[in-house]
Amino acid sequence: MIRATHEIHERRKxxxxxxxxxxxxxxxxxxxxxxxxxxxxxPGSELNDAYRLSVDPTVPGGSE
Amino acid sequence: MSDINAFxxxxxxxxxxxxxxxxxxVMSLVVFTALVGLLVAPTGVNPVLGFVxxxxxxxxxxxxxxxxxxxxxxIDAVMSRTAKRPIPSGRVTEGEALGVGVALSGLSVMMLxxxxxxxxxxxxxxxxxxxxxxxxxxxxRATPQNIVxxxxxxxxxPMIGWVVATGSVxxxxxxxxxxxxxxTPPHFWALALFMKDDYHKSGVPMLTVTHGHDxxxxxxxxxxxxxxxxxIAMAFSSIGGPIFLITAVILNARFCWGCWGIFxxxxxxxxxxxxxxxxxxxxxxxxxxxxxxxALLGDAALRSAGLWDGWL
Numbered sequence: 001m002i003r004a005t006h007e008i009h010e011r012r013k014x015x016x017x018x019x020x021x022x023x024x025x026x027x028x029x030x031x032x033x034x035x036x037x038x039x040x041x042x043p044g045s046e047l048n049d050a051y052r053l054s055v056d057p058t059v060p061g062g063s064e
Numbered sequence: 065m066s067d068i069n070a071f072x073x074x075x076x077x078x079x080x081x082x083x084x085x086x087x088x089x090v091m092s093l094v095v096f097t098a099l100v101g102l103l104v105a106p107t108g109v110n111p112v113l114g115f116v117x118x119x120x121x122x123x124x125x126x127x128x129x130x131x132x133x134x135x136x137x138x139i140d141a142v143m144s145r146t147a148k149r150p151i152p153s154g155r156v157t158e159g160e161a162l163g164v165g166v167a168l169s170g171l172s173v174m175m176l177x178x179x180x181x182x183x184x185x186x187x188x189x190x191x192x193x194x195x196x197x198x199x200x201x202x203x204x205r206a207t208p209q210n211i212v213x214x215x216x217x218x219x220x221x222p223m224i225g226w227v228v229a230t231g232s233v234x235x236x237x238x239x240x241x242x243x244x245x246x247x248t249p250p251h252f253w254a255l256a257l258f259m260k261d262d263y264h265k266s267g268v269p270m271l272t273v274t275h276g277h278d279x280x281x282x283x284x285x286x287x288x289x290x291x292x293x294x295x296i297a298m299a300f301s302s303i304g305g306p307i308f309l310i311t312a313v314i315l316n317a318r319f320c321w322g323c324w325g326i327f328x329x330x331x332x333x334x335x336x337x338x339x340x341x342x343x344x345x346x347x348x349x350x351x352x353x354x355x356x357x358x359a360l361l362g363d364a365a366l367r368s369a370g371l372w373d374g375w376l
Binding site (some may be wrong): 011014017018019029031032033035036037040055 | 076077078080082083110113114116119175178179306
């Protein structure tokens, strides 16, 4: 017999809830990390300069 | 086996049962020492990246704890101190512990590489390998020096914290490593003394089992003296300062006095008062690391406030 909620769901509620919260936390952590990383690549950073040099021909030293 | 009831088991593990595999109390010390390693470093870290780095250093340490529980489940079942751990108590299966350990090891190393740098991630991977393989699989059941060499695993977190901030391993990182490395043997041997027959029953060749209690008492005192000399000298390093010096002098004097008390005692005297001195020194040793690292943090705060500019 198929039931919408099997008894096993009730038994595993705590575990599933914990795993769900952990995954949500991981998403927030990865997102926060991405924002922090991107915000450190400001004007004048080495990564930004290298990127601009490679795509912007008007920058001195950039590709023509 | 297609029936969902095939997954029935006498006890359904909760999330906390899996969390207990990570040795939360050990993790809390790892978090603190790694955080101090990160904060006393001369270079600053973005607070979000610093938080993520500490979080995954802690998860990596927890993962190595889960792998240790998987490998040592047979020993844990015999010892009264560890018999209530998730595997011997039947709450979690060995395979589940292995799965949690391997998955979290991979995740933590990968995330630390992304949040900090490759060297920090490599050190975390090595720490997990050292604890799970070198200590648990190779040393623990083979030599009475298990805890001496294995202590390195617990000593790596402040070094990893330092590397997160600076990107390299320097003398200061090794000093923090050495403080925990030298502290580990007297800490665990004091525990082994009042654990009575636990290690004997489990067949783990702790110093108390292979060389007896008297030799262990002597070792505890010798290590305490070595530790005291090192800790006080560390106060004069670039990460030390007046707070660390005062803390080290007081704590090491107390610790050496306690270990002298252990050294002077006989097993009969210890049995008579139910290992009162040994238990006292063990509790004291828990505060020892915590307060030394708090003192490092205090001196770093003095330096950053411009109130302290080194000994010279």
